[in-house]
Amino acid sequence: MALTGLDIYKLLPKTNCGDCGSPTCLAFAMKLASKQAELQSCPHASEEATAALGAASQPPIRLVTIGAGDNRVEIGNETVLFRHQETFYHQTALAVRVREDDPEREARLEKIAGLRFTRVGEEIAVDLAALEEESGDPEKFAAFALRAGELSGLPAVLISSSLPCLGAALEKIGKSRPLICPRSPEKIEDFAALAREHSCPLAVDGGSVEKTAELSLRAREAGAEDLVLLAGSGSLKEKLADLTVIRRQALRKQFRPLGYPTIAFTNPDADPEAQALEAAVLIAKYAGVVVTDLIRPEYILPLLTVRQNIYTDPQKPIQVEPKLYPVGTPDRNSPLLVTTNFSLTYFTVEGEIEASRIGAYLLVVDTEGTSVLTAWAADKFNAASISRALNDSGAADLLDHRNLILPGYVAVLSGKVEEESGWTVEVGPREASGIPKFLKTAYRGGTGKDQS
Amino acid sequence: METVIEKWPAAINTVTIGAREDGGGTRSSTVTIGGETTLPFLAFEGAPPHRPALALDILDYSPDDWPETLREPFREALGDPAEWAGLCQEKYRPDLICLRLQSLHPDWGDTDPERAAETVRAVLAATSLPLIICGCDHPEKDNLAFPLCAAAAAGENCLIGFATEENYKTLTAACLADNHAIWAQSPIDINIAKQVNILISEMGFDPKRIVIDPNTGALGYGIEYTYSIMERIRLAALDGDKMLAMPLLGDVGADAWRAKEAKAAEKDFPEWGEENLRGPLWEAATAALLLQAGADLLIFRHPEALRKIRDHLDNLLDIA
Ligand code: B12
Ligand code: SF4
Numbered sequence: 127m128a129l130t131g132l133d134i135y136k137l138l139p140k141t142n143c144g145d146c147g148s149p150t151c152l153a154f155a156m157k158l159a160s161k162q163a164e165l166q167s168c169p170h171a172s173e174e175a176t177a178a179l180g181a182a183s184q185p186p187i188r189l190v191t192i193g194a195g196d197n198r199v200e201i202g203n204e205t206v207l208f209r210h211q212e213t214f215y216h217q218t219a220l221a222v223r224v225r226e227d228d229p230e231r232e233a234r235l236e237k238i239a240g241l242r243f244t245r246v247g248e249e250i251a252v253d254l255a256a257l258e259e260e261s262g263d264p265e266k267f268a269a270f271a272l273r274a275g276e277l278s279g280l281p282a283v284l285i286s287s288s289l290p291c292l293g294a295a296l297e298k299i300g301k302s303r304p305l306i307c308p309r310s311p312e313k314i315e316d317f318a319a320l321a322r323e324h325s326c327p328l329a330v331d332g333g334s335v336e337k338t339a340e341l342s343l344r345a346r347e348a349g350a351e352d353l354v355l356l357a358g359s360g361s362l363k364e365k366l367a368d369l370t371v372i373r374r375q376a377l378r379k380q381f382r383p384l385g386y387p388t389i390a391f392t393n394p395d396a397d398p399e400a401q402a403l404e405a406a407v408l409i410a411k412y413a414g415v416v417v418t419d420l421i422r423p424e425y426i427l428p429l430l431t432v433r434q435n436i437y438t439d440p441q442k443p444i445q446v447e448p449k450l451y452p453v454g455t456p457d458r459n460s461p462l463l464v465t466t467n468f469s470l471t472y473f474t475v476e477g478e479i480e481a482s483r484i485g486a487y488l489l490v491v492d493t494e495g496t497s498v499l500t501a502w503a504a505d506k507f508n509a510a511s512i513s514r515a516l517n518d519s520g521a522a523d524l525l526d527h528r529n530l531i532l533p534g535y536v537a538v539l540s541g542k543v544e545e546e547s548g549w550t551v552e553v554g555p556r557e558a559s560g561i562p563k564f565l566k567t568a569y570r571g572g573t574g575k576d577q578s
Numbered sequence: 579m580e581t582v583i584e585k586w587p588a589a590i591n592t593v594t595i596g597a598r599e600d601g602g603g604t605r606s607s608t609v610t611i612g613g614e615t616t617l618p619f620l621a622f623e624g625a626p627p628h629r630p631a632l633a634l635d636i637l638d639y640s641p642d643d644w645p646e647t648l649r650e651p652f653r654e655a656l657g658d659p660a661e662w663a664g665l666c667q668e669k670y671r672p673d674l675i676c677l678r679l680q681s682l683h684p685d686w687g688d689t690d691p692e693r694a695a696e697t698v699r700a701v702l703a704a705t706s707l708p709l710i711i712c713g714c715d716h717p718e719k720d721n722l723a724f725p726l727c728a729a730a731a732a733g734e735n736c737l738i739g740f741a742t743e744e745n746y747k748t749l750t751a752a753c754l755a756d757n758h759a760i761w762a763q764s765p766i767d768i769n770i771a772k773q774v775n776i777l778i779s780e781m782g783f784d785p786k787r788i789v790i791d792p793n794t795g796a797l798g799y800g801i802e803y804t805y806s807i808m809e810r811i812r813l814a815a816l817d818g819d820k821m822l823a824m825p826l827l828g829d830v831g832a833d834a835w836r837a838k839e840a841k842a843a844e845k846d847f848p849e850w851g852e853e854n855l856r857g858p859l860w861e862a863a864t865a866a867l868l869l870q871a872g873a874d875l876l877i878f879r880h881p882e883a884l885r886k887i888r889d890h891l892d893n894l895l896d897i898a
Contacts, residue, residue, distance in 0.1 A: 208806070363895065375579065381579065410867055427850055431797055432863060
């Protein structure tokens with residue numbers, strides 16, 4: 127529970143000595159409660175006070191790491207229910223399930239490794255391989271876990287309710303910190319001991335939020351610190367309810383037993399599209415790990431995009447540095463295109479110029495990270511800002527011509543840009559997808575060196 | 579452990595679209611949206627009284643620029659809005675039809691406002707579903723067409739759009755005269771969304787007959803903004819802001835199919851997989867997020883996207 131100023135005051139020496147910089151212990155307590163001060167500032171605080179306050183200053187949702195090394199993922203440590211209140215910090219880890227008895231399992235693991243894409247200059251990829259034990263044979267499962275790591279290169283989620291199977295697998299791959307995921311509420315202390323022994327995170331599945339809270343307490347007492355809570359196993363309605371209740375209890379009530387990130391499974395019996403839509407909801411609604419059976423890029427790419435969008439900081443659009451960028455290998459006659467410094471806009475346009483295989487310069491105007499039309503509507507993408515960017519870029523020294531290409535959506539700016547900059551404007555297509563064709567056929571300035 | 583149940587002081591308005599014979603129209607069904615007293619799909623706090631409604635787009639011209647994936651389901655009807663509407667109703671079973679009078683636009687054919695009204699009549703005759711009518715987003719042309727179209731659909735209780743902060747008067751007057759509901763659009767801005775509703779209401783129009791379109795950014799192309807603006811509108815409404823208590827509209831299809839990932843061909847992006855799976859799912863995933871943010875009415879382009887979301891709603895509402 128969060129401590130109030132008065133709760134904290136009771137733990138302080140009450141001498142009002144002022145050494146902390148506050149005039150009284152009460153004033154200092156108030157500052158601590160509103161997180162404007164730290165307890166270290168009081169040199170006289172007792173050990174008891176330090177312990178009590180230390181517990182209260184932990185984040186309401188624990189940060190849990192799955193995996194070790196470069197491809198580890200961190201989940202949890204979220205602070206809000208709605209992203210506009212701040213942002214969501216640690217994006218949902220996407221796990222693809224591979225069943226031990228699947229004859230195609232090796233091919234599947236290799237495919238998982240290939241589920242990575244570049245969007246808006248960011249690498250987006252599947253994070254975890256969820257390995258479902260089916261043989262009941264510890265040796266087999268351990269060998270499978272080891273092989274899965276080699277083939278996928280990803281940290282694992284070990285799904286099994288067999289202690290010997292999990293134990294054997296952890297002997298082999300425990301160092302890579304897989305998430306241990308027993309799918310039953312039985313013997314939680316034994317699983318917790320295993321998690322402690324290998325210092326791995328542990329999922330707890332009580333079957334209901336109340337039971338899960340009980341189990342998490344027991345697991346904690348048995349020495350497992352990094353817990354992940356399983357949300358709902360029935361319909362999507364139940365999962366959504368569980369995820370919401372857990373997040374609220376943790377953030378609003380600082381209810382410790384639920385102060386952990388969550389894991390949710392899409393319904394394995396549903397068709398792939400239904401699983402994909404379910405996963406989209408789980409990503410938006412607080413799941414720390416989502417496990418699905420999806421393997422085709424048609425389903426994974428939208429999900430990774432959902433995650434990228436939901437976890438974008440709403441206060442700062444992703445931006446690129448405003449300057450002149452060469453695309454391909456431009457020469458002195460290559461076309462010059464103009465765009466804004468919103469990452470989505472920049473990378474879309476850059477991608478299309480690249481696809482045209484015509485070397486070009488792309489002038490990126492500082493529009494505070496807004497898109498072409500948004501920036502135009504906000505008067506940030508106008509004759510003045512474009513001309514200024516053109517002058518500052520040094521484009522005139524690099525090019526023999528004086529032609530620039532404006533985005534089709536801001537054709538209305540042509541006249542003014544010509545007036546202000548002295549360059550000749552050509553209006554490009556509206557959508558970036560039209561750029562290759564435009565550069566090859568319609569563009570009249572320069573000569574556009576073909577590199578294909 | 580005591581579950582945190584949120585009790586909100588206010589509820590979302592309900593809006594009905596369409597009129598049966600007993601309501602002065604000729605529709606075989608009507609659609610009612612809104613009425614929520616909690617955040618989306620939190621049944622433990624109160625089940626949503628109405629299922630979100632799903633509409634399918636039809637155009638008043640043949641969209642030759644649409645990708646093949648999107649043209650295929652309507653192939654035999656493209657270019658004939660009445661036939662297109664009939665095909666949709668029979669084959670794909672949306673809750674409503676959304677007629678887009680895009681050819682009014684100077685860049686898209688510059689057709690006569692009278693022709694638009696005729697199209698409205700023809701579509702009403704060809705389908706018995708409730709109708710949404712959408713102008714061409716060119717204020718002058720829209721203002722010529724709105725009164726004619728509203729009159730052509732008199733009695734049918736359509737949803738007509740869209741009204742914006744700069745252009746709401748003609749549409750509002752037309753909807754007042756012929757008793758239609760208004761689709762009010764704002765550019766992903768909660769204050770402007772509220773302002774449009776205030777302006778429309780100040781003309782004597784019932785605010786409980788307005789639907790808010792906070793503007794859809796597609797998955798990968800702005801949905802992170804739309805999502806949060808919708809959430810903020812819904813939170814403000816449940817907290818008692820009457821000028822934001824309208825049901826929310828997601829114009830999903832029109833926006834999702836602008837995304838490269840939705841329409842690109844497999845031969846150009848083999849690593850993205852088959853376009854016939856990818857496109858409809860891109861649209862459906864956009865819709866799934868908007869539903870979580872509070873959308874009550876979704877307008878689709880691809881019938882597969884609509885079907886997937888219908889099933890998804892069963893799953894969310896736990897209807898086997
Ligand atoms: C997301 C969004 C926002 C976000 C900002 C996103 C951002 N970082 O820019 C927010 C919510 C903050 C926002 C705010 C506003 N917005 Co806004 N917004 C959008 C939305 C939904 C998507 C924009 C987007 O991300 N597009 C994707 C990018 C990639 O597109 P793009 O930059 O245009 O690039 C494409 C093309 O232009 C082309 N291209 C780009 N560069 C080049 C270069 C060349 C040479 C060529 C050939 C082509 C080319 O390629 C790209 C892909 O095809 C659009 C509506 C829509 N669906 O398009 C409205 C929209 C752009 N916004 C609009 C408005 C009015 C505003 C506001 C002024 C409203 C307000 N008063 O609050 C504010 C201004 C904010 C400010 N003061 O800075 C209007 C603009 C109207 C108009 N036509 O004038 C739009 C069109 C919505 C509408 N229909 O009313 N917006
Ligand atoms: S330093 Fe400690 S004891 Fe002294 S006033 Fe501050 S809180 Fe009280």
